[in-house]
Structures are given as C-alpha cells and as structure tokens.
Amino acid sequence: GEDVEQSLFLSVREGDSSVINCTYTDSSSTYLYWYKQEPGAGLQLLTYIFSNMDMKQDQRLTVLLNKKDKHLSLRIADTQTGDSAIYFCAETPVSGGYNKLIFGAGTRLAVHP
Amino acid sequence: NAGVMQNPRHLVRRRGQEARLRCSPMKGHSHVYWYRQLPEEGLKFMVYLQKENIIDESGMPKERFSAEFPKEGPSILRIQQVVRGDSAAYFCASSPRTGVGTDTQYFGPGTRLTVL
DSSP: OOOEEEOSEEEEETTSOEEEEEEEOOTTOOEEEEEEEOTTOOEEEEEEEETTOSEEEETTEEEEEETTTTEEEEEESSOOGGGOEEEEEEEOOOBTTBOOOEEOOOEEEEEEO | OOOOEEEOSEEEEOTTOOEEEEEEOOTTOOEEEEEEEOTTSOEEEEEEEETTEEEEOTTSOSSSEEEEOOSSSOEEEEEOSOOGGGOEEEEEEEESSSSSTTSOOEEOOOEEEEEO
8 A cells, every 4th residue: 555654743953964754655656755845835845766766965955765664764964944844755656657646744843943 | 937826825615615726737737736735644645637637536535526627727626515624725736747756746835725
C-alpha cells in the first residue's frame, strides 16, 4: 500500500541544523519530494530526489535517501526563523504514468532564538 | 507568468448548500490535480484531470463531489449538499504534462471551506 510517515514536531535553535525524517512504503516511487507550507499558504516545492540518487544538495538543503530502508531525510543547515513552517514529504508511486502525490502528515518545524 | 490561481480563498457555507471551488492552472499547463487537507493532516489526492477529461478520481467521494476541467475556463471542484466534515483546505496543483519527477506540480494558495 501507499503510506508516508513523518514525525509531527521538531524544535530547533536558530543557527542549528534541522533534520526532518520520512519513511515511505512504495518501492516503485521514482521521485520523492519535500514541500514547505507556511501558515495559511499553499505548498512550495523545496526540492526533490530521484530514486537512483543517495544525496542531493541545494544551498542550505541536503536530501538523503536510503532506498533499502525507504527512508528520506531533509537537512536544513543554519536554520533561520523564516524556516518555521510545516514540511511535507511526498512520494509518487508509478501508477498510470502520472504524478499522483502521496503526502505524509507533515512535520511542524519551530525555530526559536 | 502568474502562478496557480484559486478562488475564492475562503468560502463559508451552511449545511446543505453547494460549494464551488475554482482553479486556474499556470499558463501552458493542461494537467490539474485537486487535493484536500483536513485540519492537522497532510494533503490527500482527490482527482486528476486533463482538459475535458477526468483521468483518475479514485480519491474523490463518489457522492456529492464532482470535478471538471473544460476546454475553456478554470477547473471546478463542486461539492453538493455540504456537511461539516467537508470543512477543509482544498488545493489545486497544475503541471505542464504527465509523467513524474521534473514534471512537478505547482500548487495554488488553496480554498479554505468552512461549513457551518
């Protein structure tokens, strides 16, 4: 079946690194995504990783993928108060060749001074 | 290039009324997805449409809910005889073509439906 799980809350101090974890179940998923949602807003695509990659880095963001364990993580370096938001992990199972996203429940990141 | 537009941003309906949610995809995008987000939950897929066609409606309740994406104009998600459990944020996303990966979905700001 299709299921994505994330821890619900993470609190970090400004300037520290944040690591948000996600596990997924569908091994057919070829791409995995991280989206950010600020209060009252829509979803902003942060980054994605192809399933044949182990790591992807984009400025302050590092995505690690352990395909064997079906584990995905997002590391935010030098976390700032503007990073406070809900972060969603999503997978795209191969079904009909289109992009049906399966989301986790989201991790609420709180950054404090 | 304007992003995905949704209106209204907030909609209040009484039980039994109809709710009509509109989504205008990004220019050049012919694929539209609708998702529902219940309070404190992640987004759940509802329906995927291409111009004039419903491709996958497996996530949409069979009764009271319908969706369309006409040749001209926005995509519409219609909820008839709303109940309190329909209160949620409804997000629309568009993409330029089918397929996965770099053909990513761009989300609108959502319509927050409140049923009294």
